[in-house]
Amino acid sequence: MAPQISLIDFSGFYSQDPAAKQKIVDQVRQSCSYNGFFQVINHGVTADQSRTAMNLAKKFFDLPQESKDKVRKENNTWNRGYEMMRSQILEAGTNPELKEGFYIGDEIPESHPYFVHKKLNSGPNQWPQDMQDMSPQEFSQTAMEYYHAVLKLASDLLKVLALSLDLDEDYFVQFMDGAVATMRLLHYPTQPKDADDKLTRGIGAHTDFGAITILLQDEVDGLQVWDANSGGWIDVRAGCRSNRGAFVVTLGNLMQRWTNEKYKSNIHRVINKSGRERYSIPFFVSGNPDYVVDCILTCKAAEEETKFPPITVERAVMAGYAESYGRAQMYKQGLAEAGQEALSAKSVPVVTSSA
Template identity: 30%
Template sequence: MTPTTATETISANDDTSMTRLRLSSGNGPVYRAVSKAPLREAYPSEIPIIDVSGIFSGPESDRMSVASQIRDAATNNGFFYIKNHGIPTEVTDWAYETLLEFFRQSAKIKERANVSQSRYYNGYKPPKSQRINPFESVDVRETFSWTYDPRYDPSVPDPAAIPPHIAKYLRCEDFQWEATANLPHLKEAIVAYWRACLSLARALVRAFALSLDLPEDSFLEKFTHPDAALALNYYPPIPVPETTSSSENGETQVSIGSHTDFQLFTILWQDDNGGLQVLNRQGQWINAKPIPGTFVVNIADYMARITNDRYVSTVHRAQNWSGRERISMPFFFGFNLNESCGVLDSCLAEGEERKYEEISCEDWVQRRAKAMHTTEDAK
């Protein structure tokens, strides 16, 4: 049965001011209690701004200071802003302007890059082709996606020398660039943005290790050829509903549906139109408004697993009520797909049991992708 609503009323014995949001996950259907209170702006304590300049610094004390702030945010709502991240505005502006140019083209031209022609889901996804949460509306967005390609990774001196046990998981192709050759600067802009995010992500992984009471190079061998992908989103405006409170009545229209991310963490650049919403620990939707000069970082599912849920992979969605077209540029980062990791010893209290078995990143990503694209009712 195809669902028509994202939420259902909690039983009479529960709090009637809450509804229940159904989500797909790698562990089967999961539910989140959602307040019927209206959407509101996030408090600084809920989504803090972290100055990460210290992760590029020599003194260990500077790096530890950033790591401590990351730990606080990751164990709270799992979302935080970062500033002084080292990515020039020229890079983000170029990618933003080029993407607008791409998405404003005719459907016929964009269809040349349709993802259905790709071997690895690189390329263009047209309107009404995505439904990230099967219990909400079809996503009102278009997307241009690109997965990790070692040929563009400055840390890989010779892609031909990559060991076979790693290379078999890499998804390299030129289809998406050949199909967008009418805009040759599109490739240049996207690759420049991807490289900048990749460099930042590798620095952040070291900070995450410190935040977990591990040596900062603990994960070094696990992201030599990481699962580092882009999903560059174009959101046309959608109507503002009569009420922004959560309700069990009717289908929720979304720009992108309620979900959690797959791997370790996501780095997101968003334009100034807004629309990103985060489900906080109390079950209320809060706005993660755009803050100039910052990126949003959020914890993803694999990080939650290996920390035994110490770090929170938080539900989020987008609704573009700005009246204008919106661009968001999420960069998803995780270990090599050939790697695996179990619950970290540093995340276990004395006598505490591991909640999750060790699973390879490839198996986890496949499990999550399959669950996300299931459209049957998950009661």
């Protein structure tokens, strides 16, 4: 039987039955030790909240390009707003990625210490002004309702992760106090079925930068997770009856570092060969930007070496951003230089008269 991504009924976490809660802890521990991916259903985020958020994403990306460009994230330095197609390369050696996005975070006013001190992804959001059937205020209210519901789920997932590591349930509370989390509305256009051979990705093979990611998919497939044991890719099916309403939970590089690689930050990618447009909403939990991530003592034996030095959340996550966006910039610069060389090679010298 082909390997699968675990589907966990999270309702037991909210029950008064210790055995039901322990079952979830055991399932999460097994998944995190194996490949750092699992799915959760009955997680507390309502179907209506998820459906409304996905519809919001589709409405935004249906806007004319000039309307989306008004809220480009280049308007600020704190990573909020619209990101145009082919802005990022997460997998070295591939083409810029076939996706466009819209970045949303907690509403941080310019008077907030995070903004004043230029902390990770911290500042006011940009909201689209040209939605035909809703005001910017309605758009923001809808988006932020979903944002805070998923942030609450993130805190609950971290409680289970703490228990799975033989820690107190509240171990990650300080990490989540003042946590930075970024939500991205994503749109993947259709791409040719042979695009894999041409190194074209929706998102290239990568690991996530933060602690955990909570992903909402629409009904269109495309997400693939690397399975080291079989040496192949697992398709994470979307919109199946068994996992309808499910979130895909991914461990990021911070969690792998924190656990001394006891838990995995696994490689995944998106290739949309469905012939349809795909939409998704990943929710990246980075944590308090000043929090220092150091090896959890339950994750190594007394005589075992710590594999990573301590690092702040901000420094670790910013390094990941710099690498992926730097690749795209270098790619585009290379194309521009190649184009200029081609023009120079074709140009005919102009001889001017001295008369």
